[in-house]
Amino acid sequence: MEILTLAAKIGAYALMTGVLLFALGVVALRNLFHSALCLAAALIGIAGLYLFFRADFLAAVQILLYVGAVMTVIIFAIMLTEHLSGKTTIQHNRQSLPAFLGIAALVTVIAKVILQTPWPVTQKALGAHTSVEGIGTALMTVYVFPFEVISVVLIAALIGAVIIAKRENPS
Amino acid sequence: MTLIPVEHVLIFSLLLFAIGLYGTLTRRNIIGILISIELMLNAANINLVVFAKTTSLSPETGQVFAVFVIAIAAVTVAVGLAIVLALYRSRKTIFADEVHLLKW
Amino acid sequence: MGPVESLKYFIPELIILCGAFGAFLLDFAVRNKRAVGIFSLFVMAAAAFAMKNPAGETLSLFYGFFHLDVFAHWFRIFALIAVSVTLMLAMDYPPLKNRYEGEFYGLFLFMAFALITVAAANNLLMIFLAVEFVSLLSYLLTGFLKHDPKAKEAAVKYLLFGSVCSGIMLYGISLLYGAAGSIELGHVWQTLRSPSMSALGTVGVLCFFAGLGFKISMAPFHMWAPDVYEGAPTPVTAFLTVGPKALGFAVFTRVLITVFSPSFAHWGVVLTALSMLTMTIGNLTAISQTNIKRFFAYSSIAQAGYILMGLAVFSPLGQNAVMIYLFAYLFTNLGAFAVVCLVEGASGKSNISDYAGLSERSPATAFFMTVFLLSLTGIPPLAGFIGKYYVFAAAIEGKAIALAVVAAVNSAVAAYYYFRIIRVMYLVPKAETQPTFGTSPLYPKIVLWLMSAGVVTLGLFPGYFIKLLFG
Amino acid sequence: MTSHLLSWITFTPLIGAFVLLCLPKRAHDWIRWIALATTAITAGLVCLAFPLFRASESGFQLVERAMWIPQFNIQYLLGMDGISFPMVFLTALISIMACLGSLAHIRVKGGREKEYYFLFLLLETGIMGTFLALDLFLFYIFWEVVLVPMYFLIGIWGGPRKEYAAIKFFLYTLAGSLFMLLGILAVYFGSEPRTFDMTLLASMKYGLVFQKIVFLAFFLGFAIKVPIFPFHTWLPDAHVEAPTPISVILAGVLLKMGTYGFLRFSYPLFPDAARWFQPAMGVLAVIGIIYGGFVALAQTDFKKMVAYSSVSHMGFVLLGLAAMNADGFRGALLQMFSHGTITGGLFLLVGVLYDRAHTRDLNDFGGLGEKMPVYAGILIFFSLASLGLPGLSGFVSEFLTLLGSFQYSKLMTGLAAIGILLAATYLLYMIQRILLGKLNPKWSSLPDINYLELSTLVPLMIFILGIGLYPKIILDYMIPTLDGLLKTMGGAV
């Protein structure tokens, strides 16, 4: 058990490190396609973390919706605009330095705040296990209204997206 | 979740958020910016999931929230890419610093 | 309240939703797309007819995810007015002709629904969801005119800025949720009261401000607004300056009032600073604008600054001030945009210089515009003055003298640029090349009359409105 | 009609304005006559107040009260006393004269008569309301209502730099009045129970610090309107650019709104602060008097000279107010009235000349006394009234003011006396340059003043002369109220 725990712990930290590295790749790589691949990897890593947190349902959603659907769309878009995403073009603008400094400051500040805060961790929450079933029930009962709203959002947004993405055809 | 202190995960998600934010501020390519935004949303999602397992009063809340966030993220990407494609068609660019007809 | 019992209170929203789908269907069926617009107007009217003031009691529909109280009620009325007026403006907006006009109306009905959910949102999840809903629809509507490169640029900027801001907001929400263990605003409030949580509360709430600040175009999250307002189709701009902004304020008010009771008054300092910054930046930049839509964008930023005054003082009076101001602003700004639409319809352009000699080309239009501009300036007895009076009163009551003085100076500056338009209309002779006004289209004209009636009535009999809104 | 007399007085011009709005644009004659008739009816209504107004009482009379915005305890509250009555009368008088003056003038200025008279009547409503409102909120509304028509009247029908002058006027006064609004709100929230009702507020006591701050806020609003040095720079521009009838209204009535505000609001509400600021006000008054005089002396533009003379003369009003004693107040209020008639007349005379010669450059004229003897006589009359010649109303008011201020500060009075001297200098210098000397051949065909123009001036002359010879007729209306005011301020009558 000790070893398993240790292994799980090391695995989790390794996973986090990996996600961070891929995330760096997302923002730092010149080739946008590579970035997208990095993103996919990072998202999968995050799904792994979800598993580690015993959020199985979410891990599944993450893989299916994100890696499956969203990434496909992104890569499709990258392909469409490929010649602009090539290596030759400068991929970063000139405000890297102020952005970096600002973000460093932000990270310092917020990290400090996070470490200061006495997170009210409860045994109940630690011990609780949420099954896929439980989440499904919740979505259909308590969260039925947001669920319906999000479906309306999906419909409305997709109709809109289709109209926008269509070629201009004066009818 | 008993294994790792919640703060560590939070720092991790903070870094992820920061990286994403950096990407949005520095990436020229609009698709790149959208990708970076995904990182930010994921960072928040990690928080939600972690809190669901540590501090939440009811266990589902965080996870359900995260599911909604994923859905919204997907819609955002869809809408975003639709707009980017439309822009690409008419302006032949997808670089954020090349669209500045509107200013001052 | 469970979903089934909730439905009978949810009829207006259902009407709108069904109307939206109906509009898309109707779009397939009819050739004259104007019919869709009229249908949409009827839907709005039906919804408005079905709405009932919960009058005092609070209805927690759908397990509290749709929080219907007087406050939410008036904001949904607000949303209905904003959307209906936009529909009317859009129906006589030439660039929209033959460009998915039917879908446009449908999307706007969805927008009405989205706004209502915002008004009724009472927890972190619904706030995020509803605000995102409104945002996504706004991005789409901004970029709706695909042939217009400016519109697309606007949409892209809007999208990018908005997504980043909501990312930040979401991050803040997640932290707040973690701290409280709940998404209920009441719980969050309870948690943040403990001193050990104050730092986290600060970060969380400021992240929250980023998302909401973006919606209400509060400095420093305002910079998207001018570009988007200039680029978007004019009816959409008209809508964007009031609809999402007002609902942003609704959420803001709800969050601040429920989360921060007066014990959180130190937030007042931040809000005061933000308010001053917002109005000052808006006013300073508005002075040199040459495009009327961009001009109104900056003006709306400045107006947001004044409205923030009401929030900054954390008092019931301030809260009421926000609402009254928003209603005054609704009538005024939509009226002004009706004129913008008319002029654009006649000349195809929206530069301030196109307003030269408007008082001779179309005296009525110029007169209405003057009324609206005076109202924006805050000249009594028009609605804008009542709004200004309210926020000033709130500031003075809260002893926020500095804020009041800054606002007063700002109002004087604002007068200058509002009068610039009046000057152009009345004092600058018309150029030879400018087209004469034909007969103005019907719907914007109706809007003009209705809005000016609103402006004048609210200005002359504010007591009636106050009683209506706050009992 | 007499039961709501004050409302009728206030809103009759507005009714007229809307009647005008309904007329077709081309019906010029109708428009003119309806406008004129409206001002005349208003004046008639004001005259109706004479038998109803009991001059010997100091309180508000003919009060009309109705709840307007109950949530803020805002009332529609009108009332008249010995301070506002003369001002209302002056407004009615000057409005008729200005309307008469417009008949010819605006036609010359290129039409748009419908808009012009509409705004003109709107302006009159605003002014009347300002002088009659007793609820601070209502007062503020009327105060602001005055601004907008003024902006258009200067901006559309003004001289070459009209736009500049109009916006400058507007911004200056708006900035001032916004501070006043803050002050009004402070008073409201400082009162218990909360109210805007002047009659109740005056009986409340406030702390000195509060008083000082709020007094300053009001001061800013009023000072810009008066205008008190150094807030006066809008005035020459506005006066010079405005069309003649509007200059008349501006100088004749509008400036009085500022000093009226002091008497009506600042003093009764904040007596302690008023005493504290007394020296400052006195100094500003003296600076205004001397400064305005000197600057008027240096003018070559006729209208600008008259405009600066207003700065100087309004300084006397302020000096009387600063004296805070019976004579000072009487002098100030009388000076408000007489300055209204005198300067109004002077601006009309400037207009008469300008309409003929199309220039106002003093150095360009000369010897007109020969060509236009009647005009010359009237110009001399008004100039003399302005410089305080005994027998004309200017003297009585200046004398009372000086008498009052002398009891307050001998030095200030002595310095103010320099202003009298300066007035004589610049006015006579003006007369010398316009009327005396050799006739500039350019003007050899100028016609003398005509009957229409004469009709705008003669009534003013009658008032100037009447008050100058027997000031009791008007002072009897003012004195009880002013004495009452002084008593509430804690001073001896």
Next chain:
Amino acid sequence: MVTADRIFLIPLLPFAAFVVNILFGARFLKHRAAWLSILTSIAACVIALPVCFEVFGGARFANDFAWLRINDGVLRFGYLVDPLSASLLFMVVIVGTLIQIYASGYMQGDPRYSRFFAYVSLFMSAMLTLVISNNFILFFMAWEIMGLCSYLLIGFYFQKESAAKACFKAFLTTRLGDVGFLIGVLMLFLALGTFDFSEINRALALGDHGALPLSFLATSAIFIFCGTIGKSAQFPLHVWLPDAMEGPTPVSALIHAATMVAAGVFLVARSFTIFMAVPETMPVVTTIGCITAFMAAFIALTQTDIKRILAYSTISQLGYMVTALGMQGLGAGTFHLITHAFFKALLFLGAGSVIHGTHVQDIRQMGGLFKKMPHTAVTFIIASLALAGVPPLSGFWSKDEILLTAFASGHTLVFWILLLTAFMTAFYMFRLVFITFFGKARDPHVHAHESPAVMTLPLWGLVLGAVLLGIPGSPLMHHWFQQFLAHAIHHPEYHPSAFVMTCSVIAAVGGITLAGIIYMKNTHWAESIAKRFRPLYRLSFNKFYLDEIYSKFIIRPFTALGEVLYRFDAKVIDGSVNGVGAGAMWLGAVKNWIDKYIVDGLVNFMGTLTCFLNSIVKRLQTGFVQNYLLIAFLGFLAFIIWELKLV
């Protein structure tokens, strides 16, 4: 309450004439305007003279009505006819009427004939009001209206540049004194709480100086005296009177010789009790009077314009009167005032007649007029003799009284100066007489003729006064006049002195003789004397350069100050406000916004600052969305840092 009262009619009748003449004169009355004025004047005479005689007989008239409420009291307007005002009233109605009759002839044919008489009537009305007024305010009002009439009448020929300038100068200079007068009156009111003459006299007689110190009263007296300095053309404000001769000659006679200028002296007489209450002010009065008397006479020696010589003579004589009052010689001063009014009016009318007959004013162009204008010449010479102080004409008696006062009250220096002045007076008057009426006609272009009877008759009327009016004040009638005045206001009296009389006669005769020698016999002497005493001559001829000094040191700085302040106004006050940001302006943005906003639109504080900030803020809006994001982010960060109190 106003009671119907004939004395109120005295000033009101001429006022009615004024109203009618100014309104209807030009169109309806035309030359009949004169008759209206004269008739009302005569009517005033008819009312006033009985009143005067009643007062001479010991009566006293007063009446008033409430005019204005001041402070908690009432200012009452009304009349007071006491010995002092009765004597003045007597003089004014007679002289005034005669001069108006004369003027009706003199002004014949003038296009603005009715205007002239309107003004003169107004003047008469004001002067009469002044004389019988019962308080300082009414007095001041009348005083100012006289100033106005003086202004209007000096500028009667306003087409002449010099006349336009002269009236301006006259009004302003006297106004300077008037302002002082007003301040003095206000101070007096503060001290005594009343404006009423009777009440003031009563209070002071009881030794009640009010709450304020006596020095305050003294200051007030000095300020009141300022009025005299201005109105009666005393040094240093005398410069306006010679220029005032631009007006028609009857005006010079009426206003600038007989009545208005004497009002200043009357003012001192009116407020005599005040001066008596603070005797330390008296030397000021004496000194001013004395300087004036001497200086004006000295200037008159070299002048060549007939009216200017008379003007300086007037100034000099007014100085005499003021000196007398300063030495507490109320009787002497007032006596001289009355007599002087008659013979000086006569002199002016005579001069007017000469001008009317010759159409020139420079005495060097005249000569030998005696034969051509006998009436004028004879009356003129009689008046000159009176002025020179030749017994038994009126001037002798009054002047003698003044010299006596000076001598007897111990003002020895004053006495000698006055004596010297008397000598000079005799000299310059007869220089004038000899040059004008005797010798040969110097200018062939001048064709003199005698004036019509309407003008010469008043001359003779005045001669009567000039000759006879010395009697009531002379030892022959035991100084009846002085004693009469002393009833009202007590003042010291002196016994006649043979020494003084002798000196006086010697000075007069000496002056005449010297003038005769120089101008009748040895005409070349004049020039050689002038050459020998060049500096003195220049000083006299250029009137002590006072005009130049005033112009350089007072008027120009005054107007310059106006200019400077105006520029200050336009540039600094307006600009202060524009220029606040000016120092720190930003590169190319500067010109851009100056042109665009300042010139175009709003030039004030808000404007400048606003436009300046606008140029900065606006530049943040680059159009690059990521710039926006960065700014928003940095702002967000700043707020976090601020709110966490990290700074």
